[in-house]
Amino acid sequence: MTAILEMQDITKTFPGVKALSNVNLSVAEGEIHAICGENGAGKSTLMKVLSGVYPHGSYDGEILYDGKPARFRDIRDSEQAGIVIIHQELALVPLLSVAENLFLGNEVASGGVINWPLAYQKTEALLKKVGLTEAPTTKVEKLGVGKQQLVEIAKALAKNVRLLILDEPTAALQENDSQKLLDLMLELKSQGVTQIIISHKLNEIRRVADRVTVIRDGSAVSTLTRAEISEDRIIRDMVGRDMAHRYPDRTPKIGEVLMEVRNWSVMHPEQPRQVIRNVSITVRKGEIVGIAGLMGSGRTEFAMSLFGRSYGRDIRGEVTLAGARPDLSTVSKAIDAGLAYVTEDRKALGLILDEPILRNISLANLEGIASGAVLSRGREQQVAEKYRKAMNIRTPSVFQRVVNLSGGNQQKVVLSKWLFTDPKVLILDEPTRGIDVGAKFEIYNIMNELAGQGHGVVMISSEMPELLGMCDRIYVMNEGRIAGELTQAEASQERIMALILQDGMKGEAA
Amino acid sequence: MSTAETNKPATTGIGAHLGSHLRENGMMLALIAIVLFFFIMVRATQGVDFLSAQNITNLFLQNSYVIIMALGMLLVIVAGHIDLSVGSVAAFTGAVASMLLVRMDLPVLMVIPMVLVVGGLIGAAQGYWIAYWRIPSFIVTLAGMLVFRGLTLWLLGGQNIGPFERSFQSLSTGFIPDLFGADKPNFTALALVALAAAAIVWSGIRARTREAEFGIAPEPAGFFWARNAVVVVALLFVGWKLASFRGLPNVLLIMSVLIVLYAFFTESTTTGRRIYALGGNEKAAKLSGIKTERLVFFTFVNMGVLASLAGMIVTARLNSATPKAGVGFELDVIAAVFIGGASMSGGVGRIIGVVVGALIMGVMNNGMSIMGIGIDYQQVIKGLVLLAAVIFDVYNKTKQG
Numbered sequence: 047m048t049a050i051l052e053m054q055d056i057t058k059t060f061p062g063v064k065a066l067s068n069v070n071l072s073v074a075e076g077e078i079h080a081i082c083g084e085n086g087a088g089k090s091t092l093m094k095v096l097s098g099v100y101p102h103g104s105y106d107g108e109i110l111y112d113g114k115p116a117r118f119r120d121i122r123d124s125e126q127a128g129i130v131i132i133h134q135e136l137a138l139v140p141l142l143s144v145a146e147n148l149f150l151g152n153e154v155a156s157g158g159v160i161n162w163p164l165a166y167q168k169t170e171a172l173l174k175k176v177g178l179t180e181a182p183t184t185k186v187e188k189l190g191v192g193k194q195q196l197v198e199i200a201k202a203l204a205k206n207v208r209l210l211i212l213d214e215p216t217a218a219l220q221e222n223d224s225q226k227l228l229d230l231m232l233e234l235k236s237q238g239v240t241q242i243i244i245s246h247k248l249n250e251i252r253r254v255a256d257r258v259t260v261i262r263d264g265s266a267v268s269t270l271t272r273a274e275i276s277e278d279r280i281i282r283d284m285v286g287r288d289m290a291h292r293y294p295d296r297t298p299k300i301g302e303v304l305m306e307v308r309n310w311s312v313m314h315p316e317q318p319r320q321v322i323r324n325v326s327i328t329v330r331k332g333e334i335v336g337i338a339g340l341m342g343s344g345r346t347e348f349a350m351s352l353f354g355r356s357y358g359r360d361i362r363g364e365v366t367l368a369g370a371r372p373d374l375s376t377v378s379k380a381i382d383a384g385l386a387y388v389t390e391d392r393k394a395l396g397l398i399l400d401e402p403i404l405r406n407i408s409l410a411n412l413e414g415i416a417s418g419a420v421l422s423r424g425r426e427q428q429v430a431e432k433y434r435k436a437m438n439i440r441t442p443s444v445f446q447r448v449v450n451l452s453g454g455n456q457q458k459v460v461l462s463k464w465l466f467t468d469p470k471v472l473i474l475d476e477p478t479r480g481i482d483v484g485a486k487f488e489i490y491n492i493m494n495e496l497a498g499q500g501h502g503v504v505m506i507s508s509e510m511p512e513l514l515g516m517c518d519r520i521y522v523m524n525e526g527r528i529a530g531e532l533t534q535a536e537a538s539q540e541r542i543m544a545l546i547l548q549d550g551m552k553g554e555a556a
Numbered sequence: 557m558s559t560a561e562t563n564k565p566a567t568t569g570i571g572a573h574l575g576s577h578l579r580e581n582g583m584m585l586a587l588i589a590i591v592l593f594f595f596i597m598v599r600a601t602q603g604v605d606f607l608s609a610q611n612i613t614n615l616f617l618q619n620s621y622v623i624i625m626a627l628g629m630l631l632v633i634v635a636g637h638i639d640l641s642v643g644s645v646a647a648f649t650g651a652v653a654s655m656l657l658v659r660m661d662l663p664v665l666m667v668i669p670m671v672l673v674v675g676g677l678i679g680a681a682q683g684y685w686i687a688y689w690r691i692p693s694f695i696v697t698l699a700g701m702l703v704f705r706g707l708t709l710w711l712l713g714g715q716n717i718g719p720f721e722r723s724f725q726s727l728s729t730g731f732i733p734d735l736f737g738a739d740k741p742n743f744t745a746l747a748l749v750a751l752a753a754a755a756i757v758w759s760g761i762r763a764r765t766r767e768a769e770f771g772i773a774p775e776p777a778g779f780f781w782a783r784n785a786v787v788v789v790a791l792l793f794v795g796w797k798l799a800s801f802r803g804l805p806n807v808l809l810i811m812s813v814l815i816v817l818y819a820f821f822t823e824s825t826t827t828g829r830r831i832y833a834l835g836g837n838e839k840a841a842k843l844s845g846i847k848t849e850r851l852v853f854f855t856f857v858n859m860g861v862l863a864s865l866a867g868m869i870v871t872a873r874l875n876s877a878t879p880k881a882g883v884g885f886e887l888d889v890i891a892a893v894f895i896g897g898a899s900m901s902g903g904v905g906r907i908i909g910v911v912v913g914a915l916i917m918g919v920m921n922n923g924m925s926i927m928g929i930g931i932d933y934q935q936v937i938k939g940l941v942l943l944a945a946v947i948f949d950v951y952n953k954t955k956q957g
Contacts (some may be wrong), residue, residue: 378845398836410844412826419825
């Protein structure tokens with residue numbers, strides 16, 4: 047078996063974070079090589095290094111492709127060499143036809159004039175290879191996500207791909223679409239296309255992968271052969287560290303029920319389908335409640351629909367908060383009722399990046415720094431200084447624009463903003479995403495402190511170890527339903543996955 | 557591997573503080589430089605005094621409407637939108653005023669509030685589609701620009717309507733009478749200007765001591781006093797000149813009151829702050845409990861009211877409503893806002909910057925006209941100044957990181 051690709055001692059640093067350190071990856075010609083790791087372990091960074099998104103010179107180490115050093119300056123460079131990456135978010139232009147998308151930037155043309163008959167002919171041939179029968183003139187937006195994924199693969203084939211990289215290709219797919227995709231991967235393998243698949247789904251990996259490399263905290267910890275692949279082994283390598291020291295200690299002091307949501311149902315804002323189905327949860331005083339689930343399981347949609355109906359339509363259900371039935375119909379009413387929601391995307395939804403720290407902290411509670419309608423800038427600054435100390439926001443001054451802060455410090459600014467609204471229940475959506483290990487620990491400490499003060503904390507996270515380490519109770523969501531509920535003592539990654547899988551089967555049966 | 561540290565910009569709070577003030581002080585200096593330039597050039601080429609009492613009075617009369625509309629335009633642009641219709645709206649409301657005054661013979665004190673309400677309704681009609689239907693403001697107000705120009709023509713039947721009674725004319729060309737009776741210099745004017753200068757210095761000192769109390773590093777004392785000295789001298793000079801001519805124009809008083817009001821609104825009120833937040837990141841603002849639609853709607857209603865006020869001032873100044881009034885105003889107004897440091901993407905811009913920006917445009921118009929520079933060159937020069945000011949902004953921003 048000759049190696050088509052050797053990545054040697056790859057190290058990549060971002061300001062404040064070492065994303066990859068001395069990673070070695072060897073992919074054999076004609077194999078399907080899976081890469082596993084927690085969110086933020088560095089899988090995507092590694093693939094971006096490989097495909098030239100991070101150009102040669104911006105990382106340390108060497109890439110050997112076909113045994114020769116490869117120095118890609120950009121994606122075009124790597125595509126010319128036959129390396130094509132298909133990202134989780136598809137890169138198709140919805141309003142263009144399949145044919146136009148397949149040859150985008152690579153048109154079937156002579157002298158700038160497109161030869162449409164030839165393009166359509168080639169498109170049909172490529173679509174056939176991936177098992178699609180759509181007309182080449184079909185607009186991409188008319189296709190479902192599964193078929194769009196196949197179009198992406200056809201697009202890669204149009205570029206004479208030799209090494210195809212699929213970043214969580216089935217994350218957004220239904221079960222039978224996923225099966226089709228995996229079949230296609232095996233088919234391509236028989237035609238000699240080498241593939242790298244990044245996936246969280248261990249059953250898929252077992253099905254298609256010849257070897258697995260596990261990445262943890264920016265290092266490749268192990269490469270397993272087909273015989274060695276087992277869930278236990280992969281999970282052990284993925285989690286790795288001593289769980290006891292990743293999360294701060296806490297003695298929970300859990301009181302009476304603070305918030306109760308009953309039979310919460312939400313329709314998709316545009317499509318006629320139900321996104322949240324009869325979700326019921328309770329949160330007690332001093333309790334940290336986790337919500338686990340795969341991407342697309344409806345966790346964020348649930349939280350946002352609860353928080354002032356910021357998502358969806360036709361929202362039904364009952365909420366009791368601190369013994370009252372609050373009006374949660376707008377965000378400001380939800381805030382007044384004592385609810386706070388820290389969004390999963392802090393840059394796009396949580397912060398005003400170009401404004402200074404103090405203005406971001408006061409944003410959700412301007413009344414708190416004003417007399418009537420008139421702001422007191424002195425009070426605003428005092429408040430900001432208070433949270434800067436309490437949260438340990440590392441900055442030379444509260445007048446610093448938040449765009450200049452690291453991810454961890456930005457998150458502390460968002461938390462400060464919501465604490466200043468004096469909430470009873472805080473919903474934290476992926477609170478540690480994109481944050482380095484040290485800052486994560488600080489965020490965990492803050493969460494524990496909040497629970498200790500009698501707040502109810504709801505934590506949504508895709509990182510199961512984090513939920514297991516932090517939560518007193520975990521709800522597992524799947525396809526918009528609560529698939530089960532586990533106490534801290536009962537909970538384990540296996541139990542959570544099992545609940546998701548069982549619920550998935552129920553969904554199919556029904 | 558040491559890129560981790562070097563990539564972090566070392567902007568300190570003081571640095572950022574000075575950085576933002578560099579821009580304003582730069583604008584102020586540019587205005588002074590432009591005034592001095594024309595003072596010298598006009599004297600050299602035409603042999604007349606650019607800073608004569610009459611020309612200073614003219615400067616304000618000619619530019620008041622631009623400044624007044626720019627105050628509203630700043631809010632619109634800070635909220636992340638644009639209003640192309642203000643010139644047509646000003647013309648239309650001017651025409652409405654003339655119909656009410658001349659054809660229907662209604663009293664001035666009734667007409668002025670009625671026209672302001674009409675302006676507000678026009679703003680509401682446009683703001684409704686922009687705020688609640690999310691139709692791009694560029695398109696809605698482009699439509700408004702055509703619609704209200706057309707309605708102006710229709711209302712006036714292609715004719716000029718005028719003249720008006722003195723009380724309406726005085727909205728633009730009137731002067732505040734001297735309470736002390738003496739004719740020249742006008743003591744009321746002097747007293748008001750001196751009062752204004754004192755108020756500026758006093759509020760500056762107050763803000764400074766307060767900042768010191770809260771431990772904010774203030775700007776260097778020498779710098780503070782130098783800046784205030786320049787402002788006070790300029791104000792007193794203008795005041796003296798105006799006093800020795802016909803006194804303070806009414807429109808200058810209206811304008812000054814509005815400037816102070818809007819500066820206070822944008823910088824010190826919760827609603828003002830929310831408009832900046834909305835322009836800075838609409839989604840984040842919304843998820844922080846800010847009613848973004850309502851605010852966008854409000855900025856357009858406000859713009860409509862100010863456009864109608866400007867429309868009446870222009871109509872009063874020309875002493876007739878004409879179908880061609882206000883053509884191209886929107887571009888002067890928008891240019892003033894961007895020269896004044898506002899950002900196309902929203903969330904950035906200050907009232908004081910906009911006023912200075914409008915004055916720069918006004919002084920250039922006036923100076924070039926006196927020098928007899930053709931309208932062709934004038935347009936080219938104004939265009940380049942606008943481009944230069946915005947390039948300066950972008951350059952500053954990339955430098956800050």
